[in-house]
Structures are given as C-alpha cells and as structure tokens.
Amino acid sequence: NGEYIKDGWNQYVRPLSHFSDIHFNTVVLMGAIHVGERFLSQNKSILKSCLYTRAVQKYFERQGAKVILRLGKNPDDDIIYASQSSWFMPSGGSFSKLLPAGLVQQSGGKVLRKFGK
Numbered sequence: 001n002g003e004y005i006k007d008g009w010n011q012y013v014r015p016l017s018h019f020s021d022i023h024f025n026t027v028v029l030m031g032a033i034h035v036g037e038r039f040l041s042q043n044k045s046i047l048k049s050c051l052y053t054r055a056v057q058k059y060f061e062r063q064g065a066k067v068i069l070r071l072g073k074n075p076d077d078d079i080i081y082a083s084q085s086s087w088f089m090p091s092g093g094s095f096s097k098l099l100p101a102g103l104v105q106q107s108g109g110k111v112l113r114k115f116g117k
Contacts, residue, residue: 013052014091016055016056016059019056019059019060022089022112023063023065024060024065024087025064025065025066026065026066026067026068027060027065027066027067027068028067028068028069028070028085029053029056029057029067029068029069029070029071030070030071030073030078030081030082030095031049031053031070031071031095032071032072032073032075032078032095033046033049033072053069053071057069075095078095079099079103082099082103082104083099083103083104083106083107083109084107084109085104085107085109086108086109086110087109087110087111087112088101088104088109088110088111088112089111089112090111090112090113101113
C-alpha cells in the first residue's frame with residue numbers, strides 16, 4: 001500500500017501518510033550516510049534508508065512535485081543550504097537537531113513542526 005513501516009531500526013521514519021497534507025511544487029530531500037568501522041553490520045540499515053528515501057521521493061512525485069535529492073553532501077554545506085530554505089521540515093534525526101529552526105526562521109523561512117519533537 002506504499003506505507004513504509006517503522007520496525008525499530010531508526011526512530012525517525014514516518015509513514016508516508018504523514019506527508020498527506022503537504023503540497024509543494026518542489027521538494028528537496030536531504031540526507032547522508034556516514035559509514036564508520038561497522039560498515040558491514042550497517043548494510044541493512046543503509047539499504048532501508050535508501051528504500052525509504054525512494055518511497056518518499058515517489059510519494060511526492062505522485063503528488064506532482066519536482067523532487068530534488070540532495071544526498072551525501074558536506075554537512076556544513078547542508079546546514080547553510082537548509083537554513084536558506086523557504087520551508088524546512090525537521091525529522092527526528094540528528095541533522096534536524098543540529099539545525100535549529102531558528103536559523104531557518106532568521107533567514108525568513110518557515111518551519112513545519114509536524115515532524116519535530
């Protein structure tokens with residue numbers, strides 16, 4: 001049915017239904033996978049992250065949005081990029097915790113708090 005079910009592998013995956021009332025012409029999905037010493041044990045999580053990102057991308061494309069994938073970039077550049085956004089939707093992940101909503105708001109952007117904690 002297109003829903004991605006949270007199975008405990010990460011705390012911030014939301015079902016696709018959480019995006020149902022969000023309508024934008026362009027959506028930028030940001031993310032990065034930082035691989036450390038445990039690369040082999042992380043393969044399952046990496047695959048799930050990729051599958052989830054693809055599911056979210058397809059969801060927004062079906063809604064008529066242009067989806068831009070901004071993946072694997074330098075985290076400092078991502079913070080600057082996100083802080084200049086017109087809209088920012090925090091997830092439950094560490095990047096959203098690093099980027100205070102205030103940076104977005106100081107630049108004149110708005111924060112969708114639906115996903116924030």
